[in-house]
Amino acid sequence: MTPAARLAAAIELIDTIDAQRVPAAKALKEWGTAHRYAGSGDRAAISGLIWDVLRRQSSSAYLMDDDSARARVLGMLHLERGMDVDAIAALCDGGRFAPSPLTDAERSALTSRSLQGAPAHIAGDYPEWLDPYLAKVFGDDRVPEATAMASRAPLDLRVNTLKTSRDKMLPRLKHLGAKETPWSPLGLRIELGADARNVGIHAEEDFVKGGIEVQDEGSQLAALFSAAKPGEQVIDLCAGAGGKTLALAAMMQGKGRLIATDRDKRQLAPIHERLSRAGVHNCDVRTPKGDSDPLSDIKGSADLVVIDAPCTGTGTWRRNPDAKWRMRPGALECG
Incomplete structure (x- = not known):
């Protein structure tokens, strides 16, 4: 064509x-x-x-x-x-x-x-009903903040320090145009042009062997800010598919106890294969059953609890732009 x-x-x-x-x-x-x-x-x-x-x-x-x-x-x-x-x-x-x-x-x-x-709301390309909320948070900066969410997102990768380092991965992914992320010390970024095909990162040898994982830089930073340490007992309470669980495991260097769970057990489905590929051996995945509490035996014993609670999804607008136009005011209501 x-x-x-x-x-x-x-x-x-x-x-x-x-x-x-x-x-x-x-x-x-x-x-x-x-x-x-x-x-x-x-x-x-x-x-x-x-x-x-x-x-x-x-x-x-x-x-x-x-x-x-x-x-x-x-x-x-x-x-x-x-x-x-x-x-x-x-x-x-x-x-x-x-x-x-x-x-x-x-x-x-x-x-x-x-x-x-x-x-x-027009200059920033977001629904008009969202304007008062964004104005409250960003004030006059809401247009540049929203505009920053209106361009194609890059592909961010996190280097799995249980297996390798960023210095080793950077030349290995040079053929994809990978560069260091500006903030995360573990991240690599592949910029994508407007017409670029999605990078087949899942077929890369370093991905298959667990040396890298797909993870936005913001999520990498969220895990790093938790300051999880080796030897601690850490709970990832809203683990989902396990992106931050893997990052926490690397920070703990395989030492201590990492427990991953999620209220929606369907979200946990990919986590087992990801943990295995990443070489994580100190993670206990607890799938909820019925109304029982999967953490009832360890109450009050955690050194750190990480909660990445389900949210509005506004952070996905760069990859899923039609979501912002389908978003309704009820999405901002707290339960």
């Missing part, structure tokens, strides 16, 4: 998502099934366009003064990808499989309009 054909497909898909109110991932999967001729590169590029439109949905519509699927795609190309009107017009030439040529109104919007004076 040509870049113009990919753009036309993205406009069609945004129309489908709007009309049928389906999650973007579902629409993309169904489109791929119906268009077998599209290669993996085509699907990655179209997915990138869709996610970028969802990330910059409000600001793109504002820029174009038009809320249609086509307008939001064109506005995104200018705001998120930095394309000028001539570059966009070259894609929209009306040729075979390409979008129709730019109208005078579209050209005018792309050359004369900006986000200057736009309301905060």
Whole structure:
């Protein structure tokens, strides 16, 4: 597929998502099934366009003064990808499989309009009802804070110090463009371009052998801030799939007792295989059964309890941008 054909497909898909109110991932999967001729590169590029439109949905519509699927795609190309009107017009030439040529109104919007004076929720690309909450926390900084959540997230990895070190891993992952994370001393970061395919990190030898794990830098820092020490009894109370459990285990250097549990036992399903791959031998995974308390025998004996409680999911907006538009006020209510 040509870049113009990919753009036309993205406009069609945004129309489908709007009309049928389906999650973007579902629409993309169904489109791929119906268009077998599209290669993996085509699907990655179209997915990138869709996610970028969802990330910059409000600001793109504002820029174009038009809320249609086509307008939001064109506005995104200018705001998120930095394309000028001539570059966009070259894609929209009306040729075979390409979008129709730019109208005078579209050209005018792309050359004369900006986000200057736009309301905060539009400039920051988040639901309007969230504005009072973000204003309370961030004040005038809420637009740059929200804008930072409106671009594609990098792939962050945590080096498993039970098996290796960051200095050893850095050259081994050079072929993926890995660099040190700015804050976590255990992290490596792989930046992903707008059209880049997802990195097949799970097929990398160092992942298979447990030398690295996928984990956002923020989660790495949360584990590090707990200051878990070797020889302690540590409880990961909302362990989920075990990302922070693995980080805590490495901090404890295999010494002491690490207990992982979660109220939702389904979330614990991947943890056993991950612990085994990482070489963790001092972790006791306790799966809840019925109404019984899986920690009843150790009350009052822990040196450290880590609680990463279920939340609104706002931290996932960079990877799952349609989630912020499906979020409702009730999500902020505390039980």
